[in-house]
Amino acid sequence: MSRKGFFGNWGGAFIPEVLHQTFRQLEAEYTKARQDPSFWQEYSALMSNYSCRPTPLTYAANLSKHFGGAQIYIKREDLNHTGAHKANNVMGQGLLVKRMGKKRVIAETGAGQHGMATATMAARFGFACTIYMGEVDVRRQRPNVFWMEKMGATVVPVADGSRTLKDAINEAFRDWVTNLDDTHYVFGTACGPHPFPEMVSWFQSIIGKEAARQILEQHGRLPARVYACVGGGSNAMGIFQGFLDDDVELVGVEAGGHGIDSGMHAARLCGRDASPGVAQGYKTMFLQNDDGQMLETHSVAAGLDYVGVSPILSDLADRQRVRFESATDREVIAALDLTMRLEGIIPALESSHAFVQAFKEAPDLTADDAIIINMSGRGDKDIFTIAHAFDDPSWKAFIIARADEYRK
């Protein structure tokens, strides 16, 4: 029995027979690209010219002083084109799609960042593009829907199940099994059937490669700890890969929602609610009931609101190479508020989870220690959610006035 595509106990490719051939082609193309040094050169040239790579590693002097412990550095994935680390994966897969000669791409999206990045890539490379997005997420991330449509993508709201990310993934798979000859499914995170977890992590490793070099240049030695939020796990895998072989503590922060004991969260690897399962083509820790039915998840951050997690991270958790923590919705808003006021930086709600845990631990470290927070995306896309969470009176007045204007 082939154990290819497994990481310890996790991963695999639990796919319907109709996709067998498509996955073989994808795996062959991916393997060829990995063995071809010119592919990575083309990829990184594209990312520096079209996106904004290398993204800076910003020293957060005010936050460091505020907490009085470790020196805090922020890896600025928000400065990528489209405003999040998602572009790294998408542009890489776009190059593979060109090599495979396919003409159409589809994607799922939760927060809308992956859909947005995919729509951008499709526009640039001249592919047709359909994005599946849960109805709940369409409502909470309306600005991203607007931009995807403006870039020529068709956005399909998914009304099945919990109407969030997992349902969008199921629907994208249904499209794929129907149109597999000309269509590539641009999977957005380090989950799903092999080779997606490994391939997405490879494209995202550009974050960690840069960060490892930058921290040595700026701080003179490796950081004590690296923090990343974990939804599917692609930004975490991206930055962690720069430090896996070093004496650096890696911390993944999951969505604590209303609290880890509330049943209203999306914590798979910390907390006690998840158990091993197989869904959406791979084996990992899932939030599911005793019968194996997936549970509703909750997070203020749409991008973390997901039942499964990267099989590679499940393995790193087993091996205790990555420590997992969680941050509640309330803590996230507080950390976001502080970061905006002290540094003039607006992290996405997803990324703010990593800030929460870093802020909790920074005071315990010394001024000689550095920590890196992976700021996976920018928060201005979340303006509706954040303004709502802050209960901002002037924003509300603006929305009411604008709505009145449209009603006329």
Added chain:
Amino acid sequence: MQLEETLRKRRQEKDILLMTHLVLGYPSFDVNRAIIRQMVENGVDCIEMQIPFSEPMADGPVILKANQDSIAAGTTVAACLEFGREMAASFDIPFLFMTYYNIIFKYGEERFLDAAKDAGIQGLIIPDLPPEMGGDFMAMARSRGIAPIQIFAPTSSDERMAELNGWADGFVYCAARRGVTGRKSEFGSEFNDYLVRCRRATSLPLAVGFGIQSREDVAALIGRADMAVIGSRTIRLVDEEGPGAVGPFIASLR
């Protein structure tokens, strides 16, 4: 072997066999009971009972909704196993379980197989468990006399079909087209070429499913396959006209 033999025996008396499908607990076990009785009384040769799963990625909108409604109504795996036992004891045709792998994985592979065996279930259809992932499980099923049904797709190469045939038992399920369940299929020359390839790849009976909805569709399979599979069409029929419509519909197919 038991399933294959039963189907071969039935096939000697008919041009083509019929397999039907239903989602357990949708709209209720009582309605399932009434539907199965009508199916059997109108000559159905084999029934696949789907244990609902919250993420049925290979199913189209009709079966997807049936899965979700059934789970929302409180259907459990234990209740499905018990219902399967009741049906297998009540009717003299083979019953299969269709479900996604997580249901079995979570229940425990051996525990599930023992329960299915005990209930008199003769085969399993698991669309998201290819032999690369489920080889050991399939061997365990066969050792209990439960057939792990293999699926051919139009995208399967000859080489791949041969490989799948090595794992196959009972019959081979040939998906008539790409895509998910519940949409009409075109039965043109490309389709016939595909069935010829399927026939060459295995000596087991061939079942053809996905998009078979009418007497014409069933007739088109005579001489090319051994069994026609009626899937979401009956679910839609029950939704629209009630369980009483199932018997006449089945009777009209041959």
